[in-house]
Amino acid sequence: MRLIWTAIWSFLLSAMIVYVISSMAGYSFDLTGTVAIAVTFTLVAIILSEVVLKDKPNE
Numbered sequence: 099m100r101l102i103w104t105a106i107w108s109f110l111l112s113a114m115i116v117y118v119i120s121s122m123a124g125y126s127f128d129l130t131g132t133v134a135i136a137v138t139f140t141l142v143a144i145i146l147s148e149v150v151l152k153d154k155p156n157e
């Protein structure tokens with residue numbers, strides 16, 4: 099379930115980023131860029147949470 103929420107939040111935040119930057123630059127909203135950034139954010143978050151930031155047992 100947390101992977102689904104990660105993907106949803108990644109998409110929403112990516113859409114916000116693309117909308118703001120494209121509006122500031124005077125371009126139209128690009129859904130393809132939004133999806134590309136969302137996929138990248140999702141993969142990075144999953145890799146960080148599952149591989150890099152594992153809970154280490156107390157020694």
